[in-house]
Amino acid sequence: MVSLRKLFSVAFFLVAANAAISQDSSPVEVADGVYSYGVGNYISMFVVTSDGVIAIDPINPGHAQGFVAAIKSVTDQPIRYLVHTHNHWDHSGGGQAFKDEGATIIAHVDAYNWMRANPHPNLVLPDESWGGSRKDIVLGGTTVELHHFGASHGHGMTIPLASTSQRVGYIADIVGPNRIPFLFLPDFNVAQLERTLEEILALDTDKIIFTHNSSPNPLQGGTKQDVADTLQYFRDLRAELDSGVAPAAVSLPKYESWRMYDEWLPLNAWKIYMEGHLGPF
Numbered sequence: 001m002v003s004l005r006k007l008f009s010v011a012f013f014l015v016a017a018n019a020a021i022s023q024d025s026s027p028v029e030v031a032d033g034v035y036s037y038g039v040g041n042y043i044s045m046f047v048v049t050s051d052g053v054i055a056i057d058p059i060n061p062g063h064a065q066g067f068v069a070a071i072k073s074v075t076d077q078p079i080r081y082l083v084h085t086h087n088h089w090d091h092s093g094g095g096q097a098f099k100d101e102g103a104t105i106i107a108h109v110d111a112y113n114w115m116r117a118n119p120h121p122n123l124v125l126p127d128e129s130w131g132g133s134r135k136d137i138v139l140g141g142t143t144v145e146l147h148h149f150g151a152s153h154g155h156g157m158t159i160p161l162a163s164t165s166q167r168v169g170y171i172a173d174i175v176g177p178n179r180i181p182f183l184f185l186p187d188f189n190v191a192q193l194e195r196t197l198e199e200i201l202a203l204d205t206d207k208i209i210f211t212h213n214s215s216p217n218p219l220q221g222g223t224k225q226d227v228a229d230t231l232q233y234f235r236d237l238r239a240e241l242d243s244g245v246a247p248a249a250v251s252l253p254k255y256e257s258w259r260m261y262d263e264w265l266p267l268n269a270w271k272i273y274m275e276g277h278l279g280p281f
């Protein structure tokens with residue numbers, strides 16, 4: 001029998017989720033034709049061209065509904081593509097709102113295969129998958145590069161990069177400015193993540209929009225410096241562990257100002273420590 005307490009907690013969750021969706025969420029133009037859109041803790045990106053719109057990460061049905069409305073508030077162009085960054089349900093839900101607009105949904109084949117094997121009511125299976133390390137979407141004279149650097153987090157992790165007046169990248173989950181990396185690093189391969197961050201640093205980018213961003217103006221995004229800072233954090237944490245400090249005792253005062261420092265630093269430390277014993281998991 002479902003307890004009253006459980007019912008209340010579910011009700012609270014739904015109210016909280018709906019409250020987040022109803023927040024004002026005007027899109028912000030970060031470069032010519034490139035916009036960020038977000039509510040709560042999730043930021044998406046879209047690119048307006050003279051021949052249609054390319055949207056990135058629908059998140060969930062509520063977010064996707066607001067996302068489509070945000071696109072329509074700045075352009076009459078049809079939404080031609082929806083690009084998934086990776087497989088996880090909390091990013092890939094909500095595709096139906098884009099399907100209803102006639103968009104073609106695209107994911108890396110590694111993400112696609114996982115989605116096909118792990119259905120969810122919010123998840124619409126992509127129309128197209130792509131393989132390898134690079135695919136370009138060219139629309140109305142604008143190119144959106146899709147980069148895949150192998151394992152890092154989830155399956156088929158894709159870094160989209162739009163070229164207009166500036167080169168604007170989009171990064172989900174693997175870098176979140178001004179915050180300690182998420183929880184116990186679920187579905188992260190940390191050694192491969194560090195290699196991936198090095199490869200991202202080699203890309204030519206002027207700005208980067210991050211899905212999760214704890215900086216004062218999250219919709220304005222950040223830069224490669226945020227990627228470099230996250231890579232340095234992992235190197236510093238690994239060096240502490242390699243020096244023999246126990247995971248629960250690790251201290252990195254340099255990162256004390258990052259959100260969730262007290263809560264998540266020890267969890268990050270345990271994950272990297274265990275990866276060193278078991279191999280990536």
Ligand SMILES: [Zn+2]
Binds near residue numbers: 086088153154
């Ligand atoms: Zn994820």
